[in-house]
Amino acid sequence: xxxxxxxxxxxxxxxxxxxxxxxxxxxxxxxxxxxxxxxxxxxxxxxxxxxxxxxxxxxxxxxxxxxxxxxxxxxxxxxxxxxxxxxxxxxxxxxxxx
Numbered sequence: 001x002x003x004x005x006x007x008x009x010x011x012x013x014x015x016x017x018x019x020x021x022x023x024x025x026x027x028x029x030x031x032x033x034x035x036x037x038x039x040x041x042x043x044x045x046x047x048x049x050x051x052x053x054x055x056x057x058x059x060x061x062x063x064x065x066x067x068x069x070x071x072x073x074x075x076x077x078x079x080x081x082x083x084x085x086x087x088x089x090x091x092x093x094x095x096x097x098x
Contacts, residue, residue: 008073008075009070009075011069011073012067012069012070012072012073012075013069013070014069015068015069015072015073016056016057016067016068016069016070019056019068019069020052020053020056020057023049023052023056024048024049024052024053027041027048027049027052028040028041028049031045031048056068057090057094058087058090058091058094059087059090061077061085061090061093061094062085062086062087062089062090062091065077065078065084065085077090077093
């Protein structure tokens with residue numbers, strides 16, 4: 001197993017966060033109430049972007065060993081010992097994202 005070039009990993013992560021941001025933005029724009037500065041989603045509906053994040057990053061990575069952006073660049077996330085990550089590994093990784 002060889003470490004992957006940091007540039008590919010960074011680009012894949014940027015792709016992933018761009019997709020998650022766009023999904024969240026579109027949701028807020030179309031489901032939210034117009035305000036003076038844009039749109040707003042309140043209450044339980046405000047948790048939908050968090051659900052996008054959770055499904056996209058945590059569940060996607062647990063199922064595919066990679067997020068869609070990483071899949072697009074041929075990358076996989078593995079444990080230090082080379083084994084496939086599971087749901088708890090993925091959750092821990094993303095709860096500790098900076």
